[in-house]
Amino acid sequence: MSGATDAILQRLTALHPKVIDLSLDRMRRLLADLGDPQDRIPPVVHVAGTNGKGSTQAYIRAGLEAAGLRVHAYTSPHLAFFNERIRLAGQLIGDEMLAETLAEVEMVNAGQPITFFEVTTAAAFLAFSRVPADYTLLEVGLGGRLDATNVVEAPLLTVITPVSIDHTQYLGETLAQIAGEKAGILKRRVPCVVARQPDAALEVIEARAARLGCPLSVAGQHWTVAREGDALVWQDERGLLDLPLPALPGPHQVDNAGTAIAALRELGFGQAEASAAMRRVEWPARMQRLTRGPLVQAAQGCELWLDGGHNPAGGEAVAATLALMPRKPTHLVCGMLNTKDVTGYMRPLAPRVETLTAVTIEGEAATLPAEDTAAAAEGAGIPATTAPGVTEAVTALARQHPGARILICGSLYLAGRVLRENG
Structure with a gap:
């Protein structure tokens, strides 16, 4: 633009x-x-x-x-x-x-x-x-x-x-x-x-x-x-x-x-x-596998995925998709808006994932603070922590969980920022 x-x-x-x-x-x-x-x-x-x-x-x-x-x-x-x-x-x-x-x-x-x-x-x-x-x-x-x-x-x-x-x-x-x-x-x-x-x-x-x-x-x-x-x-x-x-x-x-x-x-x-x-058909940020760019390098061999679903039905869709994928420990990097049903989004994901790392969506006035997203995840039964940004979250997860699946999710605005910055 x-x-x-x-x-x-x-x-x-x-x-x-x-x-x-x-x-x-x-x-x-x-x-x-x-x-x-x-x-x-x-x-x-x-x-x-x-x-x-x-x-x-x-x-x-x-x-x-x-x-x-x-x-x-x-x-x-x-x-x-x-x-x-x-x-x-x-x-x-x-x-x-x-x-x-x-x-x-x-x-x-x-x-x-x-x-x-x-x-x-x-x-x-x-x-x-x-x-x-x-x-x-x-x-x-x-x-x-x-x-x-x-x-x-x-x-x-x-x-x-x-x-x-x-x-x-x-x-x-x-x-x-x-x-x-x-x-x-x-x-x-x-x-x-x-x-x-x-x-x-x-x-x-x-x-x-x-x-x-x-x-x-x-x-x-x-x-x-x-x-x-x-x-x-x-x-x-x-x-x-x-x-x-x-x-x-x-x-x-x-x-x-x-x-x-x-x-x-x-x-x-x-x-x-x-x-x-x-x-x-092509439609980005719908359970999209990321295969190139700085974030893929930061993932150090982990599978890296991106999804923009952001409401309870979106959480159910992601959970159903994960259920059909080959079994592998899955960790979320999640940023959400404060206008969404955050717990409703996370509840269906809880049985399918190991942890959630919450981030604040940079540049979005309606972003939910990372601490609040992490608290909602804990309330839904997902062990959660926070990170300053997506790159830091992916890097830390790749170091702690080699070969795992990392899914960046929770908002189309977050997905757009990832695609823009990841080439």
Whole structure:
């Protein structure tokens, strides 16, 4: 990211006192002043949910690109560089176009209150409207109903990945309330693919779909997916697809892949595109094995892994993945935000790991102090200590536990810093 882009983003961040303020009024005003670029972008697949949004979108993109199609994609947050949020016809947005687009949004906004996410979403719509493509994949930032992406009036398809408890300060305390916010992306008579859901969430989604006349394609009702040996088997009333296992590790990726295949089927694609999606998918910081860089050297022969999951469902997914990996002592290096259910994240990990070394996430205002993260780990039954930073934690663990598995986890912001600093 260029210095010009960084300066613009810093100025725009100052225009609204809240990092998150769910409302569509500011977004609609800004987009109208920009000429409503969201109405001129390629056909949209809109993805909401608590967990698996990014992975599911990545599978869909891999399948579409395997068919030779040009795909725009919008995702958040970024890991190492802001450009990762906006992908134009298959390529990350370049520094020059990003700076120009943000500058245009800043000029048109003219100093009016606007959140960081609203600005960047408006910039993405502008860029998408100016570069030809066949599809646009939009990932919801938070919730759905009042998310800045939810200004597209007529998407081609909507997708809801698994809903669980997260962001309760914005979305509600119960699964039903949170599912209601996610289901806010449903549009009249637009088909929706629904991943496997808790009953309380599915009831809300189905009720809204019935009111809007949305055809649903629901996991367990209209299609099934399962791992059978070294294959992924996906089936609906039209037939069975025998596919390679997803390239992304972890049992939860079977469900994410299944949801993406259902979306591809709704878009008219079949076996070839689904197979390619499984093989070609890439999505960093989801149980990613680190194989190069200074941290790998610091690990001194230990396995080094990285994961950005940060809520109880994320902790369960990591624990399930560890359960399927070859048995090896596993030690966590963990940094978390103070807005998360830290104990809920750690509890499923406790039977699978030996120790946790807590770190404070440098540069993050909402970081949980390392001491508090360590205390939460102890409360969840994981022996814990602290370290000044990730490098120090990895170095100490490698010295104390030669040949072990070290997993850096707890936050996408921590994962992004690791990827940025580790090359």
